[in-house]
Amino acid sequence: MPSTKMAPxxxxxxxxxxxxxxxxxSGTTSVRFAHAPPPFRAVCALPxxxxxxxxxxxxxxxxxEFPSPQLPGSKMALASVLRAELAEFxxxxxxxxxxxxxxxxxxxxxDDSEGIPEILRDPPGPPRVLAAPPWGFEAxxxxxxxxxxxxxTTLAFKTPHGVTVAVDSxxxxxxxxxxxxxxxxxxxxxxxxxxxxxxxADCAFWQRLVARQCRVQELRNKEPVSVxxxxxxxxxxxxxxxxxxLSLGTMLCGWDKRGPGLYYVDSEGxxxxxxxxxxxxxSSYAYGVxxxxxxxxxxSEEAACxxxxxxxAQAAHRDAYSGGCVRVMHVGPEGWREVSHHDxxxxxxxxxx
Amino acid sequence: xLSAAGCGLSRPEAGYGLEAPVQHHRFSPYTFNGGTVLAIAxxxxxxxxxxxxxxxxxxxxxxxxxxxxxxxxxxxxGCTGFHGDCLTLTKIIEARLKMYKHSNNKxxxxxxxxxxxxxxLYSRRFFPYYVYNIIGGLDEEGKGAxxxxxxxxxxxxxxxxxxxxASAMLQPxxxxxxxxxxxxxxxxxxxxxxxxxxxxxxxxxxxxERDVYTGDALxxxxxxxxxIKEQTIQLRKD
Numbered sequence: 001m002p003s004t005k006m007a008p009x010x011x012x013x014x015x016x017x018x019x020x021x022x023x024x025x026s027g028t029t030s031v032r033f034a035h036a037p038p039p040f041r042a043v044c045a046l047p048x049x050x051x052x053x054x055x056x057x058x059x060x061x062x063x064x065e066f067p068s069p070q071l072p073g074s075k076m077a078l079a080s081v082l083r084a085e086l087a088e089f090x091x092x093x094x095x096x097x098x099x100x101x102x103x104x105x106x107x108x109x110x111d112d113s114e115g116i117p118e119i120l121r122d123p124p125g126p127p128r129v130l131a132a133p134p135w136g137f138e139a140x141x142x143x144x145x146x147x148x149x150x151x152x153t154t155l156a157f158k159t160p161h162g163v164t165v166a167v168d169s170x171x172x173x174x175x176x177x178x179x180x181x182x183x184x185x186x187x188x189x190x191x192x193x194x195x196x197x198x199x200x201a202d203c204a205f206w207q208r209l210v211a212r213q214c215r216v217q218e219l220r221n222k223e224p225v226s227v228x229x230x231x232x233x234x235x236x237x238x239x240x241x242x243x244x245x246l247s248l249g250t251m252l253c254g255w256d257k258r259g260p261g262l263y264y265v266d267s268e269g270x271x272x273x274x275x276x277x278x279x280x281x282x283s284s285y286a287y288g289v290x291x292x293x294x295x296x297x298x299x300s301e302e303a304a305c306x307x308x309x310x311x312x313a314q315a316a317h318r319d320a321y322s323g324g325c326v327r328v329m330h331v332g333p334e335g336w337r338e339v340s341h342h343d344x345x346x347x348x349x350x351x352x353x
Numbered sequence: 354x355l356s357a358a359g360c361g362l363s364r365p366e367a368g369y370g371l372e373a374p375v376q377h378h379r380f381s382p383y384t385f386n387g388g389t390v391l392a393i394a395x396x397x398x399x400x401x402x403x404x405x406x407x408x409x410x411x412x413x414x415x416x417x418x419x420x421x422x423x424x425x426x427x428x429x430x431g432c433t434g435f436h437g438d439c440l441t442l443t444k445i446i447e448a449r450l451k452m453y454k455h456s457n458n459k460x461x462x463x464x465x466x467x468x469x470x471x472x473x474l475y476s477r478r479f480f481p482y483y484v485y486n487i488i489g490g491l492d493e494e495g496k497g498a499x500x501x502x503x504x505x506x507x508x509x510x511x512x513x514x515x516x517x518x519a520s521a522m523l524q525p526x527x528x529x530x531x532x533x534x535x536x537x538x539x540x541x542x543x544x545x546x547x548x549x550x551x552x553x554x555x556x557x558x559x560x561x562e563r564d565v566y567t568g569d570a571l572x573x574x575x576x577x578x579x580x581i582k583e584q585t586i587q588l589r590k591d
Contacts, residue, residue: 176520200507204507
């Protein structure tokens, strides 16, 4: 797990800057919902500004049908990759394909690496690269001083009364504190909350998309969507963009027919259920306070909220990228509500005495 | 889709460290054109101000390139960063505003423009518009509203915000004078239009003293229920 700090209607046009941008957001936009960005590799016609250094020549297997962002609920990203034909792109590609395409792929595949110096050849054996991209893209976009908002501490834990959620409110762009009043908890329907850690725009955009999807599902099934289903939707959506530099570490907290539900989902593709999580650059500090008091917090809702508040205050005290104010929310059987909202400066006077 | 990785053997000497030392100049699609934008929301007004200097590196391209763009009768946007992306982005926003007007037979509200801009910016998540936006205007109730954005679309409603090259100098001053932060025993008086205008002028004069990319002139757009009024004040031209 990276140190997480704080689809779409697919584009038919590549988002090349050479194309008039007005057409890319044409009239169909009013019918479709928010455009999710296309996967980077499908589009860039410009020479790339900066990429991680490419590995030396290796057999680069690309799914002939690259997992393009599809409407959620249709195909799972992993399944579509496994079904795709694998084609090799090599210097001899146009000559070998498709006449000599071997039946027993990959053992029979012609080894055309004679012209390549030893040091640069692939080791023998089946290809190691399946669907993951051979290079990554930095999370921060390249540009003189281009910085997007990051840094946070958020936490949530289950109690018999529901799920208690607490977040700080600082957003940083590099070392500049861009805002001390960010709302890092996003409601998903009336019964679920999603927290925000990592890239602010990523979290806000994808959770809004999931909230729309959950609402549609609720209308179709006449039943509130479960936390497991919502978290799975989110996890599958962001998995399609794995490796492209999204930064998202979110907890989905809600109350459904199975009781309190808490899932951690991140942009690496992790989705895990649990009883307590702390996410963000200040999470280690929050865990220290949280784990100590979890047993006692189950006593009552006030005790749980007080513990959550202390944990965030401690993280804000020690982590430079967390601060602002603490917002404590609670999700119970009747829905979510905001419990309290304190400035951390006041809380620190109280707790550090 | 052919990937370039499979045919990357044009320079085998690269793998052995045998090439001559050469400066690799890569083309960057971005450049920084400077400029500062500020927006303040009041009870029934909103001020959006920007300087008018357009620079690149050590040169000044223009002394008369304001960064406030009027969108509707109630909304103004300030964009700084890379001027090319500012122009394209404002073109797209204006086109989308017209489309909305034709489909829905009403003007977009300030909050709706902000939400739409967020999705426009995020649609370019992997090749962002290098623009720092601040939208200022009146909301549906007639109160001042300021929305500030990051380059990929994260946004938030504020009472005041500074963006651009001198933002780190202006924002703390505004936090103190308008937000009364870090002050004790101070009466929180609501902000009047005259006080806000005076503050904007003072603050930009200070920014022009200490930031090379800010200066030349200050353009102020005042949004009230009677429409948008503009003022221009001269700043240091050095």
